[in-house]
Structures are given as structure tokens and as C-alpha cells.
Amino acid sequence: MIELEGLTKRFGSKIAVDHLSFQVRPGIVTGFLGPNGAGKSTTMRMMLDLDHATSGTVRIDGKHYRELEEPLKYIGALLDAKAMHGGRSAYNNLLCLAQSNRIPSSRVDEVLDMVGLTAVAKKKSKGFSLGMGQRLGIASALLGDPEILMFDEPVNGLDPEGIHWIRNLMKALASEGRTIFVSSHLMSEMALTADHLIVIGQGKLLADTSMADFIQENSRSYTRLRSPQQERLRDVLHEGGFTPVETAGGVLEVDDATTEELGELAARHQVVLHELSPQRASLEEAFMQMTAGSVEYHAHSERDPAAEPPAVGAGWGENWKKPAGTDSTDGTDGKGA
Amino acid sequence: MTSPATPQDREQAPGAGLLSFYESPIPIRPATLGDAVASEWTKLRSVRATVWTLGVMVVLMLTIGLGTALLVAANDGNLAGEPSLALGFFGVVLGSICVITLGVLTIGSEYGTGMIRTTLTACPSRARVLAAKAIVFFSLTFVVTTVTAAVVAGSQTLILDGAPASAGEWLLSTVGIGLYIAALGLLSLGIGAIVRHSAGAITIMIGVVLLPLVLAPFMFAQDLRGLQRFLIEYSIPNQLGALYGATITESGPSGWEPLMLMLGLAALALGGAVAVLNRRDV
Numbered sequence: 001m002i003e004l005e006g007l008t009k010r011f012g013s014k015i016a017v018d019h020l021s022f023q024v025r026p027g028i029v030t031g032f033l034g035p036n037g038a039g040k041s042t043t044m045r046m047m048l049d050l051d052h053a054t055s056g057t058v059r060i061d062g063k064h065y066r067e068l069e070e071p072l073k074y075i076g077a078l079l080d081a082k083a084m085h086g087g088r089s090a091y092n093n094l095l096c097l098a099q100s101n102r103i104p105s106s107r108v109d110e111v112l113d114m115v116g117l118t119a120v121a122k123k124k125s126k127g128f129s130l131g132m133g134q135r136l137g138i139a140s141a142l143l144g145d146p147e148i149l150m151f152d153e154p155v156n157g158l159d160p161e162g163i164h165w166i167r168n169l170m171k172a173l174a175s176e177g178r179t180i181f182v183s184s185h186l187m188s189e190m191a192l193t194a195d196h197l198i199v200i201g202q203g204k205l206l207a208d209t210s211m212a213d214f215i216q217e218n219s220r221s222y223t224r225l226r227s228p229q230q231e232r233l234r235d236v237l238h239e240g241g242f243t244p245v246e247t248a249g250g251v252l253e254v255d256d257a258t259t260e261e262l263g264e265l266a267a268r269h270q271v272v273l274h275e276l277s278p279q280r281a282s283l284e285e286a287f288m289q290m291t292a293g294s295v296e297y298h299a300h301s302e303r304d305p306a307a308e309p310p311a312v313g314a315g316w317g318e319n320w321k322k323p324a325g326t327d328s329t330d331g332t333d334g335k336g337a
Numbered sequence: 338m339t340s341p342a343t344p345q346d347r348e349q350a351p352g353a354g355l356l357s358f359y360e361s362p363i364p365i366r367p368a369t370l371g372d373a374v375a376s377e378w379t380k381l382r383s384v385r386a387t388v389w390t391l392g393v394m395v396v397l398m399l400t401i402g403l404g405t406a407l408l409v410a411a412n413d414g415n416l417a418g419e420p421s422l423a424l425g426f427f428g429v430v431l432g433s434i435c436v437i438t439l440g441v442l443t444i445g446s447e448y449g450t451g452m453i454r455t456t457l458t459a460c461p462s463r464a465r466v467l468a469a470k471a472i473v474f475f476s477l478t479f480v481v482t483t484v485t486a487a488v489v490a491g492s493q494t495l496i497l498d499g500a501p502a503s504a505g506e507w508l509l510s511t512v513g514i515g516l517y518i519a520a521l522g523l524l525s526l527g528i529g530a531i532v533r534h535s536a537g538a539i540t541i542m543i544g545v546v547l548l549p550l551v552l553a554p555f556m557f558a559q560d561l562r563g564l565q566r567f568l569i570e571y572s573i574p575n576q577l578g579a580l581y582g583a584t585i586t587e588s589g590p591s592g593w594e595p596l597m598l599m600l601g602l603a604a605l606a607l608g609g610a611v612a613v614l615n616r617r618d619v
Contacts, residue, residue, distance in 0.1 A: 096379040
């Protein structure tokens with residue numbers, strides 16, 4: 001169990017983490033989500049007492065990090081994969097950590113085996129690929145067989161096999177009753193692993209909800225319609241009691257309707273359809289809308305007219321992840337807003 | 338090997354067993370300085386820098402020490418009543434640069450690689466981490482320097498006919514030198530922890546060793562005489578000379594005084610490092 005209370009971190013006049021209060025409960029995977037620069041890593045560093053909080057507290061099983069007697073046996077953390085001495089072998093990197101917490105050296109072999117690095121245990125870790133480095137970092141987190149595990153962006157730079165492995169590992173660890181706290185800036189990744197979600201933006205708590213609730217509230221399903229007789233189709237839809245929304249490229253989107261209803265309606269009025277497809281807004285989009293106002297590093301597209309209003313979802317990650325089935329090549333897709 | 342073997346009997350539906358804490362089979366007990374020392378020893382012995390720096394120092398001390406002795410012997414070997422031990426001085430001055438480098442790297446490489454974050458998560462007490470590093474580093478350099486200095490002193494005495502050295506002089510030019518060089522290394526470790534940058538800290542320390550003797554000759558002004566004298570007398574090479582009983586000047590530190598001075602400086606630097614590390618974000 002990790003408890004944060006009013007955790008705040010200032011760097012000069014800039015507030016990186018702003019009165020964060022939440023709990024990370026055991027037995028489940030808690031996802032910690034936020035765009036780049038939202039304060040995720042700073043929060044995690046404060047949990048481990050690497051950075052001092054300006055105010056507020058973090059308690060791990062009721063204790064401050066510095067009061068933990070052998071911290072690796074309470075909490076294991078993967079902060080960044082390269083936090084090892086490259087000139088040292090994987091085995092020795094883990095051995096020196098084990099010794100400082102009186103963990104038997106046989107455990108070093110065990111965790112190396114667990115992450116699949118036994119074959120390269122005696123190799124210098126600077127020759128490791130990103131994926132191997134990540135595995136070594138995870139091995140160091142597992143070293144003390146801790147009740148709490150913290151992973152900062154664990155899937156960064158991993159190949160599909162590695163990503164799959166980490167997902168299963170986290171689920172397996174949680175099912176043993178451990179507390180798993182994992183940060184990511186990818187909603188799609190979290191949707192597959194996390195049971196509970198904590199979303200922050202510019203250091204502030206935006207959501208603290210279960211994954212199921214988040215999906216329920218945020219995944220909008222709608223139907224996409226395209227027709228050469230667009231005006232007529234719109235009238236027909238209005239008459240049929242639907243409220244179509246026009247988006248870029250003359251596409252109409254209709255909420256709360258099945259493709260059957262709409263297709264039959266169009267057929268009755270003899271409207272030609274070029275497209276009739278069910279769509280589901282991705283969680284990624286819901287997440288982006290939630291954090292849109294608090295994105296720190298905007299990429300400015302040159303095509304954006306200066307007068308464009310700050311539309312929801314614009315800016316961070318715009319257009320890079322569209323709903324499945326969208327084949328529009330038009331870059332000014334307006335996300336159905 | 339896509340997932341670790343996990344005991345299936347403990348498995349529960351995610352989200353259902355919220356109150357079932359995981360119990361680790363590894364017992365927990367307060368970690369001690371001894372554990373940290375064991376950890377730091379593993380770190381020091383498992384990097385190439387340790388072998389390189391100390392190896393180069395041993396080679397420098399041996400070749401320069403023995404070379405000087407052989408050179409003097411070839412040129413009639415008359416030391417005019419001076420003890421032959423003092424010939425070890427040249428090798429030690431150069432060797433000190435190696436110890437400075439290793440001292441800085443002991444902590445600097447942790448900052449350079451990011452290992453420091455891992456180290457401090459495993460052992461959150463900054464004071465304990467620094468103390469363990471200091472103990473391990475000091476012991477290793479003290480033993481290596483003392484043994485090498487003793488070998489050099491012994492060989493020089495065999496090769497040359499100098500004035501017989503007293504037991505006190507022997508002690509100073511072996512154990513004394515070992516302690517002094519190890520303390521100089523501790524000072525470097527402290528500076529390295531404060532500066533957090535290996536190249537920067539090494540440059541600072543080489544400046545500390547060499548600058549006083551480089552600057553002093555340029556102080557022609559009468560007003561600067563006092564400062565000039567101080568710089569020469571308390572320069573690190575002159576303090577090393579004092580341990581060998583062969584100083585540039587007549588006054589200044591003598592006997593065990595240089596060692597006390599250097600130990601005091603090292604303690605100050607390490608104390609400062611602990612204070613800074615406690616206050617600073619990693």
C-alpha cells in the first residue's frame with residue numbers, strides 16, 4: 001500500500017507536482033497515466049525519497065521511505081533501465097544491491113533466471129540492448145521479493161515479445177497480492193494491464209478511477225456515414241430522429257444508432273451510401289481529451305491556422321492514433337467534436 | 338520463457354482480494370553499515386577502473402622508485418648522509434594522481450551512469466552510503482600504497498648505502514605515506530560527491546595538487562612572500578616530502594603533521610558531501 005497526501009514539488013517557480021493525494025492498493029495493477037512532463041517520474045522519485053517533496057508526504061506501508069529497514073524487501077522500483085554501471089556485469093550489478101539489503105546471492109541467480117538473462121549474467125551491462133537493460137532493471141526491482149513494485153514506463157523501447165512478457169509479469173505479480181504501480185503515457189497500453197487508473201496532468205490529479213469505469217464513461221461508440229448525396233442524407237437522418245454531426249471530408253457521424261437502423265433508413269429513402277461503419281472512440285482519445293488542457297509540450301503543426309480555437313484533443317499526440325477503420329488521409333481530422 | 342514461474346496456489350482474481358498482502362519469504366532485519374560495506378566492496382572490485390588506476394600507481398611507484406635508486410647507484414651512489422628512503426618520493430607524487438582519479442570515480446561513476454539512484458533506493462541513508470564507500474576505498478588504497486611503498490623503500494635500502502633510517506622514519510615513509518595517499522583519495526571522493534561530475538572533480542583535485550607549486554614561483558611581490566611561502570610549504574608534494582623527511586623548505590609541516598592535516602581535510606570534504614547529499618535531489 002502506498003499513500004500520497006498533498007504531495008507537492010516545486011522547481012523554482014514551476015510546480016511539477018501539485019497537491020497529489022491518492023492510494024495505491026495491493027492485489028491490483030494501478031496505472032499511473034499522464035502526458036510527457038505531467039510529473040509522473042518526479043512523483044515516483046519522491047515516493048523513493050530520491051527527490052525531496054516541497055510539501056506533503058508519501059507513506060509506504062505506513063512508513064516514510066527512509067524509515068524502511070531494508071527498502072528493497074518492501075518496494076522494488078524500475079526507474080530507468082540505464083541506472084546501472086555499464087562496466088559491471090549484470091550479476092555484479094545485482095549482487096551489490098543484494099548485499100546492501102542482506103539478500104542472499106542465490107536470489108540474484110533466481111531473478112536473473114526469472115527475467116531470462118542467465119546466459120548473459122557475466123557480461124558487462126553496457127553491451128545490453130534496451131530490452132535487456134529493461135529486463136535487468138526489472139530483475140533489480142524483483143531482487144528483494146518486495147510486496148510493492150513500481151515501474152516507470154516499463155515497455156519503452158521493448159519489442160512486442162518483451163511488451164507481452166512485461167504485461168503478463170505485472171498481472172502475475174499482482175495476482176500474488178502485490179501492489180503494482182506502473183506509469184505510462186500510453187492509454188492503449190494501460191487498458192491492457194491496469195485494473196485501476198490514476199491520471200495526472202501538469203502535476204494535478206485528473207482521475208482516480210477503476211479501469212472498467214473509465215472505459216464505460218469514456219468509450220463513445222458511433223457510426224460513420226459517407227454519401228455522395230450528403231445534404232439529402234443529413235435531412236433523412238434528421239427526419240429519422242438522429243442527430244448527425246458533420247466532420248472533415250463530408251463524413252457524418254451518428255451516436256447511439258446501429259448500422260442496421262441507419263442502413264435501412266438510407267435504403268428506404270434511396271440514398272447512396274459509400275460508407276457505413278461502426279466506430280469506437282479509442283481510450284487513447286478519451287485520455288487525450290482529459291489531459292488536453294494540461295499538456296505541457298505542444299507540437300505546433302505548421303498547417304494549423306493561427307485562429308484555430310484550442311479544440312479538445314488538439315495538440316498532444318494529435319492524429320497519431322485514430323479510431324480503427326479511419327482511412328482518411330486528410331490531416332485535419334476533427335475527432336468528431 | 339515469457340513469464341516467470343509463479344505459485345498458482347496464491348493466485349486470486351485481480352481486484353477481488355484487495356486485502357491479501359503479499360508476504361515475502363525473505364526475512365527483514367535492519368540493514369547495517371556492514372551490509373553497505375559489503376556492497377561497496379563488490380562495486381569497487383567489479384569495475385575495471387580500480388585495477389587500472391591502482392595498477393598504474395603501483396607500476397609508477399616501482400619503476401620510478403627503483404629507477405632512481407639504480408641511477409643514483411650507477412653514479413657513485415653517494416647520498417651524502419641522507420636516508421635513501423626519500424627517493425621513493427617521486428613515484429608517490431605521480432602515483433597520487435591515480436588515487437585521486439579512483440577516489441573521484443568511486444562516487445562520480447555512480448552519478449555518470451545513473452547507478453546512484455539505484456544505490457540510494459537500496460540504501461536511503463546518504464551518510465551510510467558515503468561512509469561505506471570511504472571505508473572500502475580507504476582500506477584498499479591504504480593497503481596497496483603501503484605495501485608498494487614498503488617494497489620500494491626496502492629495495493632502495495638494499496641498492497644504496499645511505500644513512501641508516503630510524504624505525505620512526507621507516508614507519509612514516511611506508512604506513513605514513515599509505516595513510517596520506519588514502520586520505521588524499523578520500524578528499525577526492527568527497528569533492529567528487531559534491532561536484533557530481535568525474536572530469537570536473539578530477540581536474541579540481543589535480544589543480545589542488547599542482548597549482549600551489551606552479552603559482553608560487555610567480556609571486557615576486559614582497560607583499561606576497563607570506564602567501565608564497567604558505568603555498569610551497571603546504572603544497573601536497575611538499576607535504577609528501579615532509580613524510581619522507583625531505584622538504585623544499587626548512588619550516589612547514591613535519592613528522593606526522595601532514596597526515597593530520599590531510600585527514601582533517603578529507604573529513605571536512607566528506608562531512609560536506611553528506612550535508613549536500615542530504616539536502617539535494619538525486
